[in-house]
Structure formats: C-alpha cells, structure tokens
Amino acid sequence: xxxxxxxxxxxxxxxxxxxxxxxxxxxxxxxxxxxxxxxxxxxxxxxxxxxxxxxxxxxxxxxxxxxxxxxxxxxxxxxxxxxxxxxxxxxxxxxxxxxxxxxxxxxxxxxxxxxxxxxxxxxxxxxxxxxxxxxxxxxxxxxxxxxxxxxxxxxxxxxxxxxxxxxxxxxxxxxxxxxx
Amino acid sequence: xxxxxxxxxxxxxxxxxxxxxxxxxxxxxxxxxxxxxxxxxxxxxxxxxxxxxxxxxxxxxxxxxxxxxxxxxxxxxxxxxxxxxxxxxxxxxxxxxxxxxxxxxxxxxxxxxxxxxxxxxxxxxxxxxxxxxxxxx
Numbered sequence: 001x002x003x004x005x006x007x008x009x010x011x012x013x014x015x016x017x018x019x020x021x022x023x024x025x026x027x028x029x030x031x032x033x034x035x036x037x038x039x040x041x042x043x044x045x046x047x048x049x050x051x052x053x054x055x056x057x058x059x060x061x062x063x064x065x066x067x068x069x070x071x072x073x074x075x076x077x078x079x080x081x082x083x084x085x086x087x088x089x090x091x092x093x094x095x096x097x098x099x100x101x102x103x104x105x106x107x108x109x110x111x112x113x114x115x116x117x118x119x120x121x122x123x124x125x126x127x128x129x130x131x132x133x134x135x136x137x138x139x140x141x142x143x144x145x146x147x148x149x150x151x152x153x154x155x156x157x158x159x160x161x162x163x164x165x166x167x168x169x170x171x172x173x174x175x176x177x178x179x180x
Numbered sequence: 181x182x183x184x185x186x187x188x189x190x191x192x193x194x195x196x197x198x199x200x201x202x203x204x205x206x207x208x209x210x211x212x213x214x215x216x217x218x219x220x221x222x223x224x225x226x227x228x229x230x231x232x233x234x235x236x237x238x239x240x241x242x243x244x245x246x247x248x249x250x251x252x253x254x255x256x257x258x259x260x261x262x263x264x265x266x267x268x269x270x271x272x273x274x275x276x277x278x279x280x281x282x283x284x285x286x287x288x289x290x291x292x293x294x295x296x297x298x299x300x301x302x303x304x305x306x307x308x309x310x311x312x313x314x315x316x317x
Contacts, residue, residue, distance in 0.1 A: 006310070051205065105199075106199070109198050109203060111195075111196075111203065111205050111210070113205070115212055116208070116212070117211060118298075118302075120203070120204060120205060120302075122198075122204065123203075124198050124199070124203070126201070129201070129309070131204065131300035131306055133298075133299070133303075133306070135298055135299075137298075137303075140297070140299055141299075142299045142302055142303055144303060144306045144307075146310035147308060148201075148310050148311070155268065155306075155307055155310065157268075157303050157306070
C-alpha cells in the first residue's frame with residue numbers, strides 16, 4: 001500500500017461507494033466458475049483450485065466458509081452459505097481492483113452447529129461485529145450488525161430471507177472498509 | 181432480589197474466542213439440551229459477579245471428568261444489556277434469576293420462553309456476545 005500514490009487511493013476508494021455509502025461492485029464470477037468454486041463435496045477440488053481463483057487474502061478471509069460447508073449436511077444451509085460466499089468474494093475482488101488493502105480484514109469465523117441445524121458466520125472486529133445465522137429453513141436465517149462494548153446498544157438485525165443480500169453485504173463490507 | 185451490574189459466562193471451547201473477542205456460540209439457547217429446559221422456559225447458566233470470589237471459583241471449576249471446565253476463560257456481560265435486548269423490536273422476553281447451588285453461591289440463569297423462535301434465540305445470543313468482555317484464563 002505504501003508504494004501506491006495516496007491521491008490515487010483516495011480516488012479509487014471514493015469510487016467504491018455510492019451516495020448512500022454502500023459499496024459499488026461488479027459480479028465477476030461467472031456461473032460456470034461458481035459451480036466449480038462452490039463444490040465443497042467434490043474431492044478433486046482442493047486448496048490448489050481455490051488458489052487458482054483467488055489470492056491468499058481472499059482465501060484467508062473466506063476459507064472457513066468452504067471448510068464449514070464441506071462438513072454441513074443440510075443442502076439448504078449449503079445453498080444459502082454459497083450465495084453469501086459468492087457475494088463476499090465478488091465484493092472483495094471489487095475492493096482489490098481499486099488497490100484497497102484487504103490484508104487487515106479479519107477472517108470469517110464460522111461455527112457449524114450441527115445439532116441445531118445451523119451455521120453461525122461471524123466477522124469479529126474489536127469495535128463491532130457482523131454475523132449471519134444460517135438455518136436449515138431459510139425463513140429462519142438472520143443477519144446482524146452490532147457495535148461492541150460500551151457502544152453495544154446500537155444493533156441492527158433482520159431476516160436474511162426478506163432482504164436483498166447483495167445490497168446488505170455491500171453495505172456491511174463498506175462499513176468494514178470505512179472502519180479498517 | 182439484588183443483582184450486581186455484571187454476570188459472567190464460562191467459555192469451555194477455546195475456539196469460541198478469536199483474538200480476545202467472544203463468539204456468540206457460548207451464549208446460545210438450545211431447546212434440544214435437556215439441561216437447559218425447565219417447564220416452559222429455556223435456561224442458560226451464568227454466574228453473578230457479586231464479588232471478587234466468583235472469578236477464581238469459575239476458573240477452577242472442573243467438569244465430571246475432573247478437567248478444567250472453562251478452558252478458554254470467562255465473558256463478562258453487563259446486566260443492562262438485558263433491558264436493551266428486551267427493548268428491541270421482535271425480541272424481548274429475556275429474563276434472569278439467581279439460582280444458588282450448594283457449591284456455587286453465584287450461580288444463576290438467563291431465561292427465555294421455550295416458545296422463542298429460532299431467529300429470536302439467535303439474535304439474543306448475538307447481542308449478548310456483542311456486550312461481552314473476554315476474561316482470559
């Protein structure tokens with residue numbers, strides 16, 4: 001990042017956001033690629049293939065999603081997680097294209113709660129946290145954004161089935177970029 | 181009944197703490213866990229931070245195998261977050277109690293109705309974790 005002109009960074013960074021503060025991004029993954037990327041049960045698909053698609057920062061951030069999906073039995077949980085995974089990948093690729101540094105974005109923390117037929121995806125930051133509770137019935141899946149510690153009384157949350165996931169994730173990633 | 185301003189939650193699994201930040205996993209209400217059910221209520225064990233004695237008591241607590249129970253440490257949560265959670269739309273119904281045990285005078289429970297749906301249970305656990313401060317072992 002230090003080798004890049006700071007004016008250029010500012011310009012690119014501003015172009016990331018629309019007037020509402022949400023992130024502009026392009027869908028860069030083609031449907032045929034998505035099937036290859038998101039085949040967690042395909043034993044011929046391994047780390048090497050992931051690396052052929054993405055750089056190490058993106059793999060670090062999203063790698064736990066693939067690991068969790070490969071252990072998940074519920075097709076509906078896998079389907080929902082795949083959708084979120086692809087959107088996050090698209091967002092991160094778009095951010096990288098602007099030369100914005102993503103190495104300080106923490107890895108997603110994913111917990112497979114098999115007994116509850118649930119997958120908990122958490123993005124944990126010092127001052128706030130973002131999360132997704134993926135349930136086997138999509139109508140029960142939720143998202144949240146909450147400031148932590150003394151500012152924690154400012155949470156937002158809602159159903160994942162009743163919202164435009166691309167718009168939601170663009171907004172959440174824009175918050176991450178603004179605070180990192 | 182008097183309550184202190186904070187309660188503690190034991191964290192058994194070190195994977196539930198990431199860089200000093202507590203995951204929502206330890207705060208989940210699980211209706212399939214018989215230990216969490218009492219009549220029409222779901223209970224989640226906590227310990228009231230009445231005085232300085234509670235932390236060493238919990239840190240030294242062992243499970244049935246004789247192993248340290250809370251291997252990761254503890255989470256401290258302000259009781260004020262219960263009012264906050266109850267003020268949120270579509271949530272509410274979170275309560276607490278003191279339930280002294282023979283070997284643990286600090287013990288208590290967080291309580292929700294057994295009819296709380298999955299999204300409500302999930303968001304309540306997310307919010308509790310968001311208020312948590314990690315106390316490492």
